[in-house]
Each structure stands twice: as C-alpha cells, then as structure tokens.
Amino acid sequence: METRLGRLAQTPRSRTEPPIKPELFVGRLEAQLGKAVGLMQFGVNHLTLEPGSYSSLRHWHEGEDEFLFVLSGEITLIDDHGEHLLAAGDYVGFPAGMANAHHLVNRSSGPTTALVVGTRKQGLETIHYPDDDIGAVTVHRGTDGSRVEN
Amino acid sequence: METRLGRLAQTPRSRTEPPIKPELFVGRLEAQLGKAVGLMQFGVNHLTLEPGSYSSLRHWHEGEDEFLFVLSGEITLIDDHGEHLLAAGDYVGFPAGMANAHHLVNRSSGPTTALVVGTRKQGLETIHYPDDDIGAVTVHRGTDGSRVEN
Numbered sequence: 001m002e003t004r005l006g007r008l009a010q011t012p013r014s015r016t017e018p019p020i021k022p023e024l025f026v027g028r029l030e031a032q033l034g035k036a037v038g039l040m041q042f043g044v045n046h047l048t049l050e051p052g053s054y055s056s057l058r059h060w061h062e063g064e065d066e067f068l069f070v071l072s073g074e075i076t077l078i079d080d081h082g083e084h085l086l087a088a089g090d091y092v093g094f095p096a097g098m099a100n101a102h103h104l105v106n107r108s109s110g111p112t113t114a115l116v117v118g119t120r121k122q123g124l125e126t127i128h129y130p131d132d133d134i135g136a137v138t139v140h141r142g143t144d145g146s147r148v149e150n
Numbered sequence: 151m152e153t154r155l156g157r158l159a160q161t162p163r164s165r166t167e168p169p170i171k172p173e174l175f176v177g178r179l180e181a182q183l184g185k186a187v188g189l190m191q192f193g194v195n196h197l198t199l200e201p202g203s204y205s206s207l208r209h210w211h212e213g214e215d216e217f218l219f220v221l222s223g224e225i226t227l228i229d230d231h232g233e234h235l236l237a238a239g240d241y242v243g244f245p246a247g248m249a250n251a252h253h254l255v256n257r258s259s260g261p262t263t264a265l266v267v268g269t270r271k272q273g274l275e276t277i278h279y280p281d282d283d284i285g286a287v288t289v290h291r292g293t294d295g296s297r298v299e300n
Contacts, residue, residue, distance in 0.1 A: 003231050003250065008239035034217055037243025041215040041269045042192050044241075065191040067184055069265060071221070081153050089158035091194075093187025100153065115219060117267055119191045 004037035008046060011036055020057060020132055027053035027106075033115075040145035045116045049075065049106040055116070058103040062126040064119040066094040068104070073112030075104045101130050120145030154187035158196060161186055170207060170282055177203035177256075183265075190295035195266045199225065199256040205266070208253045212276040214269040216244040218254070223262030225254045251280050270295030 011031040018025060027050025034044035047055060047068075055068075058078065069091040077084040077092055079102040086092065086104075094102060096119070106112045122145070126138045140148045161181040168175060177200025184194035197205060197218075205218075208228065219241040227234040227242055229252040236242065236254075244252060246269070256262045272295070276288045290298045 003227070003229055003234060004243040004245070004248075005227075005234060005236070006241045006243075008241070033219065033241050034215075034243060037217070037241065038245045038248075039215045039217060039243045041246065041271075042217075042267065044217050044219070044267060065184075065189045067187070067189060067192075067194050069183065069194070077153070077155075079153055084153060084155060086155070091156045091158070091183050091187065093154040093156075093184060093189045095154070095188045096191065098154075098188075115265060117192065117194060121191075 006033055006036045008033070011046070013046075013048070018057070020134065024054040024057075027051065028055065034117075040143075041120060043116075043118050043120055043145070045118075046071075047114045047116050049104070049112050049114075051106050051109055051111070053106055055104040057129050058101045058131045059127050059129045060094065060099055060101045061096055061118075062128070063096050064121050064125055065096050066119075067117040068092050069115045071113040071115060073106070073110055074108040075112045075114060076107050077102060077104050099128070101128060156183060156186045158183070161196070163196075163198070168207075170284065174204040174207075177201065178205065184267075190293075191270060193266075193268050193270055193295070195268075196221075197264045197266050199254070199262050199264075201256050201259055201261070203256055205254040207279050208251045208281045209277050209279045210244065210249055210251045211246055211268075212278070213246050214271050214275055215246050216269075217267040218242050219265045221263040221265060223256070223260055224258040225262045225264065226257050227252060227254050249278070251278060 013029040013031045016025045029048040031046040163179040163181045166175045179198040181196040
C-alpha cells in the first residue's frame with residue numbers, strides 16, 4: 001500500500017559483465033527503475049552508454065515487446081536495415097515476434113542516456129542472437145517477472 | 151520487419167476530453183509513443199501537463215502495472231498517503247493490485263513532461279476510482295491491447 005517513489009540519482013547503477021564480447025559493454029551502465037518500485041509485468045531500465053559502448057548483443061524477442069526512448073545525447077540503432085541515428089526525443093519499438101535483430105551503440109563523443117522498457121512475460125521466452133554463436137536462447141521468468149536460473 | 155522509429159515532435163498529441171470533471175484536463179496533452187511504433191503489450195505515453203492540469207482521475211488498477219518517469223518540470227503525486235513532489239529524474243511505480251489510488255497534478259508555474267508506461271493486459275481489467283461516482287469500471291482489451299467498446 002505504500003507510495004513507491006524512486007530518485008534516479010539514488011538508484012544503483014550496474015555495469016554489465018556478459019561472458020560474450022565483454023569489451024563492447026565496458027561503458028554501459030544500467031539502473032533498474034521498474035524493479036526498484038516493485039513492478040513485475042514490465043521492466044524500465046535507465047541506460048547510460050559511454051562513447052563506444054553497446055546496449056546488448058544484437059537480438060530479437062519472440063514473445064516480449066521492447067521500447068527505447070532517448071533522453072540525452074545521440075545513439076545509433078543497428079538492425080537488419082542498417083544504421084539509424086537517434087537523438088533526444090526519438091524512440092523505437094520492437095514488437096514481440098518481429099524478426100529484426102537490433103542493438104544500439106554510442107558512436108558519439110559524449111555519453112548518451114535512454115529509458116528502455118520491456119515486457120517481463122511469465123514462463124518461457126526465446127531470444128535470437130543471429131550474429132553470435134549462441135544463436136537462440138530460451139529463458140524462464142518466474143511469477144515475479146525475474147529470470148529463473150535453470 | 152521494418153524499423154519502427156518515431157520522433158516525439160512529429161507524434162500527434164491529443165487533448166483528453168473526459169465526461170467527468172473535464173475542467174481538470176484542459177491543459178493535458180498526451181502522445182501515444184508505444185502505439186505509434188506497433189507495441190501491443192504495454193503503452194508508453196508522453197504526457198504534458200500545463201499548470202493546474204491533472205493526469206487522470208484518482209484511480210488504481212487491479213491487474214495492470216503502471217510507471218511514471220518525470221522528464222522535465224515539477225509534478226505533484228497525490229495518493230492515499232498525501233502529496234509527494236516529484237522533479238526530473240524522479241519516478242514512481244504502481245504495481246497491479248496495490249489499492250493506493252493516485253493521480254498527478256501540476257501545481258507549478260510552468261509545464262511538466264513525463265513518460266507513463268502501463269501494461270495492456272488482454273481481456274478484462276477493473277479500475278477503481280474511489281473519489282468519483284463511477285466507483286469501479288471494468289474495461290475489455292482485445293488481442294492488440296486496444297480497449298474494446300462493449
């Protein structure tokens with residue numbers, strides 16, 4: 001019943017340390033805003049990318065919608081159709097099941113920030129990574145929307 | 151398969167004209183960003199409130215999570231626990247089923263803007279409006295996440 005407020009400056013930001021191509025993510029910081037205020041149905045992450053950093057491996061989701069809104073700076077979207085430069089106020093949607101693998105990279109000389117929203121679908125979800133050896137990965141989310149380690 | 155990009159300045163903004171207390175919403179403008187790029191599982195709306203305007207009637211959702219992130223200006227959250235002043239970078243979550251009715255009002259002297267995210271749950275959803283004669287309203291969303299008029 002309590003009021004669930006958060007302040008961006010006081011929300012922990014974590015650096016991603018993935019096992020694949022970790023060099024792409026050195027300047028990537030993420031604050032999990034939705035989780036901080038108890039949401040389970042979708043995630044809302046505040047993303048900071050220092051110059052040269054990527055948002056993720058290039059991927060698409062079978063069952064979960066994704067959305068990104070640029071808050072500051074410039075960021076380049078890379079998808080099956082090439083490169084698209086986005087600036088503050090620009091946004092992009094990735095509907096579930098749209099087989100158009102995407103990620104974002106900061107090719108500018110300053111930091112960029114964005115809000116990223118994604119459904120947290122209970123049960124099984126398959127994510128495709130066409131550029132990488134992992135191919136497709138099936139993950140499992142529990143009833144609170146968190147990933148369950150199998 | 152196409153790239154689904156949007157630019158905030160080019161996205162249509164609509165003025166709400168609700169049947170109840172329309173005077174609260176004269177300076178409320180909303181751009182439906184998620185819908186503009188084909189998302190169906192959650193909505194992402196860019197909200198502008200001129201001084202004195204409200205976001206909605208005070209309400210809470212039985213089955214849908216809601217989230218708000220302040221982009222610029224100041225905005226006052228009103229819920230069961232009183233008033234809470236929010237500024238740029240502040241955010242608030244309203245988990246589904248949390249019976250803490252809320253809305254936001256701009257009591258400042260300039261406009262405020264925010265991003266509002268909400269689940270678009272297929273099927274029936276009940277929304278409670280404790281301050282108004284309507285009480286509780288059950289709505290129906292179709293498979294594309296849009297409300298179906300019954």
